[in-house]
Amino acid sequence: MERGKIILVLGGTRSGKSSFAERLASKGQRIGYLATALPGDGEMIKRIELHRQRRPIAWITKEETLEIGKAIQEMEQYCDVILLDCLTLWISNLLTMGSEPDVEANWVAREKYIIEQVKQFAQSCQEVKCNIIIVGSEVGMSIVPGNRLARLFRDLNGITNQEIAKIADEVYLVTAGIPIEIKSQEVKI
Template sequence: MNQNRVILITGGSRSGKSRLALEKMAAYPRKLFLATAVATDEEMKERIAQHQKDRGAGFVTVEEPIHLADTLRREAARADAILVDCLTFWLNNLFYASGAGVPRLSSASLREIEDFLTVLEERPVSLILVTNEINMGVVPSEGLTRRFVDEQGRLNQEVARRADEVILMVAGIPQTLKRSRLAPSVPAMTGGLVSP
């Protein structure tokens, strides 16, 4: 039986998600950090630099903003665990990957998401995944933001469904929401819609 685990850590901005993920990675001798953020402005460059400083030595770092599944499969052989930080930036990158002028999830982006979800089921390596819980406030007034929030919520649900453990970070305090592997036969969402 495959002993690799999938842990999802979610929460708001600056809630302690990345810190907890780094703490969980300490248990693994061969660590790989898969960064999905793209430095688009000075603040983002500073944020990335701080994350690099926080993780210190002992990590191999790979940057991949789009092709997450292929990278996880390729890098699994040289790590005991891979920390992906973060799924929200990855989804944002997929929204802008089409180059069509209007941010949206293209058919290629949707295939990337499906392939990533398949990797979670394959479990080629233990994974610690960081994401943001961005849909706990009012419904955004702008259409693109609503679409992004909706898709982030759907992605988080699909990842959580496949994860062995799901942790919600609130003010630096981890709240365990789930701790056990669901059977692979759990039905997926249909049509990307979730009943309330």
């Protein structure tokens, strides 16, 4: 089976990464949008609504906060392009509300669990025939966070970005609304 193209779009907060990814996705015919955000407070509800308003009505939206690999495999049946927004929110969801193991009880087990979920997701991406565009945040370019949970989140986000970049055919970094292609083919080191 030949797999679809995997494109990773990274950027900081309000960098324009989602808008760029949406422009890439709009080149497809049957477009699916996989949303991972949780509407936990009023401000997040507004952000989600802005994303909804930007999307064309013809796009098929699925909201899934944890089981994104399974969701992509289901969406493949009726989409030739799937836009996942956002990988970083998915990591946050796994870190704070995943069922196994308890965050407070065992940090090492939580980290191992999430890394395993990331590897399973990467495998799922490689098994579908449709093109996948994955949006994620670059959060490692700032100061070292002052608490353990924030450091774990930052570290897991960086590991996740690296794992997905390994399997991606193209990787873009968006800064100030400008996409910079940082990978367009497999780099042999």
